[in-house]
Amino acid sequence: MTATADQILSEIREANLSYLMLAQNLIRSDREQALYRLGVSEDTADLLAVLSPAQMMKIASGNTLLCRFRFDDELVWGLLTNHGKTTAANDATSRLHASIVLAGRHQEAA
Incomplete structure (x- = not known):
């Protein structure tokens, strides 16, 4: 539909x-x-x-x-989608890395 x-x-x-x-x-x-x-x-x-x-x-x-969307590059999207890896540790690490990248961008914009 x-x-x-x-x-x-x-x-x-x-x-x-x-x-x-x-x-x-x-x-x-x-x-x-x-x-x-x-x-x-x-x-x-x-x-x-x-x-x-x-x-x-x-x-x-x-x-x-x-x-x-506040980000439009492949690095952040890759981290958030975890490059297809499904372990909980990888997911947590990738999300933390994405948060760090985004926080750095927020500081640069401020």
């Missing part, structure tokens, strides 16, 4: 609202972790933290997806 354009737009709006709600909760509960996990600037975090529910609904209702 193929999704219609209306279904896709509805899913984008739902994802946007979920993302905004998650972002706001993260920022309010642990700002430093939120900045890292969301990959947003201090200014963006300030803005997200004070959005009203009505503002979030309005922003979410657009047809553009608000969240995006």
Whole structure:
């Protein structure tokens, strides 16, 4: 079954609202972790933290997806997908390595 354009737009709006709600909760509960996990600037975090529910609904209702992948290189994807290896130790090590790479990129962007 193929999704219609209306279904896709509805899913984008739902994802946007979920993302905004998650972002706001993260920022309010642990700002430093939120900045890292969301990959947003201090200014963006300030803005997200004070959005009203009505503002979030309005922003979410657009047809553009608000969240995006923060990495687009094969190294990080390879680490996250674990190069096809399935042992628990390899999985944990690969995810830790990916987190370190992403944390370094977050520091470079800040």
